[in-house]
Amino acid sequence: GQNIDQPTEMTATEGAIVQINCTYQTSGFNGLFWYQQHAGEAPTFLSYNVLDGLEEKGRFSSFLSRSKGYSYLLLKELQMKDSASYLCAVQDSNYQLIWGAGTKLIIKP
Amino acid sequence: ETGVTQTPRHLVMGMTNKKSLKCEQHLGHNAMYWYKQSAKKPLELMFVYNFKEQTENNSVPSRFSPECPNSSHLFLHLHTLQPEDSALYLCASSQEESGGYEQYFGPGTRLTVT
Numbered sequence A: 001g002q003n004i005d006q007p008t009e010m011t012a013t014e015g016a017i018v019q020i021n022c023t024y025q026t027s028g029f030n031g032l033f034w035y036q037q038h039a040g041e042a043p044t045f046l047s048y049n050v051l052d053g054l055e056e057k058g059r060f061s062s063f064l065s066r067s068k069g070y071s072y073l074l075l076k077e078l079q080m081k082d083s084a085s086y087l088c089a090v091q092d093s094n095y096q097l098i099w100g101a102g103t104k105l106i107i108k109p
Numbered sequence B: 001e002t003g004v005t006q007t008p009r010h011l012v013m014g015m016t017n018k019k020s021l022k023c024e025q026h027l028g029h030n031a032m033y034w035y036k037q038s039a040k041k042p043l044e045l046m047f048v049y050n051f052k053e054q055t056e057n058n059s060v061p062s063r064f065s066p067e068c069p070n071s072s073h074l075f076l077h078l079h080t081l082q083p084e085d086s087a088l089y090l091c092a093s094s095q096e097e098s099g100g101y102e103q104y105f106g107p108g109t110r111l112t113v114t
Helices: none
Strands: A003-005 A009-013 A018-025 A032-037 A044-049 A053-057 A060-065 A070-075 A084-091 A097-099 A103-108 B004-007 B010-013 B018-025 B031-037 B044-050 B053-057 B064-070 B073-079 B087-094 B109-113
Touching (some): A003 A097, A018 A103, B010 B018, B018 B087
Parallel strands (some): B010 B109
Antiparallel strands (some): A018 A070, A032 A084, A084 A097, B004 B018, B018 B073, B031 B087
16 A cells, blocks of 8 residues: 655754654655645645755755655754644655645744 | 635535535646545545546545536535544645646635534
8 A cells, every 4th residue: 555654743942953754655656745734724835856865945955765765854943933734745656646644843942 | 825715614514415615726727636634644635637627536435526617616516424524625736637746725624514
């Protein structure tokens, strides 16, 4: 079967750095997405990786290793507004998105 | 504001009611999606339409019936639902179904079945 694993919840301190991991087992691979979802709101797109390596976008970076079936989202200089759920999703061979259950990130002052 | 709107935002219905959820995208996208989001569970893809043609139906019960009259509008018709169908229903759109196109989500309809 297809499976996306990510931690259920993480806690970090304002101003610090946090890394959210995602491992996947899917039928084929056509890219990996990260989305942010604040409580009561819709998911919003953060990043897309299809090749191995690190993609940096401001305070957020995303890394992919296809051989290991592994990605992480790195958030730097954490702000209180970064408190949200972070969803990892993999596009399989049929271009269908397989979603993880999300990681709830709690930022403490 | 993502360019995807959904109505209603909240809906309470009995198990014998019939209701419809509406989604509209103003982004010129060709693919539209219905998802179900339950607490602490992954997003469940229900239906996909690409260029108005249904391309995915992930074993969704027949009490959910989608309709896509054009590439900008998507409906989800509901009838004889069960309490376990209570969830957040999200609509999304993307430029196309294939490729690395990100999906833009609407705010969702919070559905409660009593």
